[in-house]
Amino acid sequence: xxxxxxxxxxxxxxxxxxxxxxxxxxxxxxxxxxxxxxxxxxxxxxxxxxxxxxxxxxxxxxxxxxxxxxxxxxxxxxxxxxxxxxxxxxxxxxxxxxxxxxxxxxxxxxxxxxxxxxxxxxxxxxxxxxxxxxxxxxxxxxxxxxxxxxxxxxxxxxxxxxxxxxxxxxxxxxxxxxxxxxxxxxxxxxxxxxxxxxxxxxxxxxxxxxxxxxxxxxxxxxxxxxxxxxxxxxxxxxxxxxxxxxxxxxxxxxxxxxxxxxxxxxxxxxxxxxxxxxxxxxxxxxxxxxxxxxxxxxxxxxxxxxxxxxxxxxxxxxxxxxxxxxxxxxxxxxxxxxxxxxxxxxxxxxxxxxxxxxxxxxxxxxxxx
Numbered sequence: 001x002x003x004x005x006x007x008x009x010x011x012x013x014x015x016x017x018x019x020x021x022x023x024x025x026x027x028x029x030x031x032x033x034x035x036x037x038x039x040x041x042x043x044x045x046x047x048x049x050x051x052x053x054x055x056x057x058x059x060x061x062x063x064x065x066x067x068x069x070x071x072x073x074x075x076x077x078x079x080x081x082x083x084x085x086x087x088x089x090x091x092x093x094x095x096x097x098x099x100x101x102x103x104x105x106x107x108x109x110x111x112x113x114x115x116x117x118x119x120x121x122x123x124x125x126x127x128x129x130x131x132x133x134x135x136x137x138x139x140x141x142x143x144x145x146x147x148x149x150x151x152x153x154x155x156x157x158x159x160x161x162x163x164x165x166x167x168x169x170x171x172x173x174x175x176x177x178x179x180x181x182x183x184x185x186x187x188x189x190x191x192x193x194x195x196x197x198x199x200x201x202x203x204x205x206x207x208x209x210x211x212x213x214x215x216x217x218x219x220x221x222x223x224x225x226x227x228x229x230x231x232x233x234x235x236x237x238x239x240x241x242x243x244x245x246x247x248x249x250x251x252x253x254x255x256x257x258x259x260x261x262x263x264x265x266x267x268x269x270x271x272x273x274x275x276x277x278x279x280x281x282x283x284x285x286x287x288x289x290x291x292x293x294x295x296x297x298x299x300x301x302x303x304x305x306x307x308x309x310x311x312x313x314x315x316x317x318x319x320x321x322x323x324x325x326x327x328x329x330x331x332x333x334x335x336x337x338x339x340x341x342x343x344x345x346x347x348x349x350x351x352x353x354x355x356x357x358x359x360x361x362x363x364x365x366x367x368x369x
Contacts, residue, residue, distance in 0.1 A: 005046035007037030034058030077118035217257035267331035276301030292361040304350040
């Protein structure tokens with residue numbers, strides 16, 4: 001039985017609405033003000049909330065803001081109840097994350113139709129998420145075992161060699177084999193992490209409420225983080241002299257968590273260094289315009305053809321037989337999808353054999369620290 005919470009400071013609204021919903025087969029809970037409503041929501045964990053806007057002490061907007069800030073209540077359907085004279089305020093409510101609104105006095109048909117519309121909406125979302133999960137699962141069943149076997153075979157091979165030749169292996173060779181094992185293990189960890197990140201991204205893509213939550217995160221001074229990550233990646237490839245950073249941006253905040261921004265930069269720079277030669281430049285150009293952070297990453301590697309760019313997708317690695325590529329090709333897709341989920345723009349310009357430029361934007365705002 002689905003649970004519905006009704007919050008309203010008018011007794012006759014609470015009583016009549018509760019009676020009607022009980023008659024329709026719902027389990028109904030009521031609260032006579034916003035503070036009690038929030039408390040009740042966390043206690044009973046309703047499947048849907050009906051909430052008045054104009055209430056003393058804590059109004060409906062505050063109730064909505066409180067519930068949307070909670071992970072367990074963030075996606076619960078929320079319908080505002082409002083007087084006809086407050087209709088112009090509905091835009092504010094929808095911008096804060098409400099799913100719908102009803103104008104008092106509402107009929108039984110209007111109330112039931114609004115509630116059933118939410119059940120249908122969330123059923124469709126759940127179905128799309130399930131389809132995405134199944135799609136990713138099929139790809140994982142195909143790609144993940146192969147990638148795991150490749151890395152694990154390297155680790156097992158090194159360990160067996162040490163075991164069979166323990167008495168004869170020189171210290172320098174032990175150090176070299178140990179480094180290979182550590183490197184393979186790190187690669188395995190990165191593959192696993194990227195699969196999990198990709199699954200999470202694709203699940204979020206089908207859920208508008210979750211996407212709205214993503215946009216509420218902030219990263220201050222992203223250009224400073226960019227420099228730190230670029231230095232770290234260049235160090236990993238031992239190419240300190242090959243990194244160039246052009247432009248600087250200060251006193252801005254992007255609408256993205258620091259973890260997501262770090263992941264984007266890490267994956268794109270890792271590709272730029274991995275697929276270009278030592279001694280060639282990897283150039284980062286950063287700017288801010290029209291409330292957007294813009295960033296271009298250019299390498300002088302082998303590049304990509306127009307067909308390859310058009311067919312970018314998860315679990316795809318171009319010309320794998322010709323070039324040794326580690327991982328399963330998810331890095332570029334993860335970066336692209338994260339940017340799209342945050343309403344940013346993503347573009348690849350490349351010419352086969354002449355390098356690649358990846359350019360993207362992320363919504364941002366200026367601020368005074």
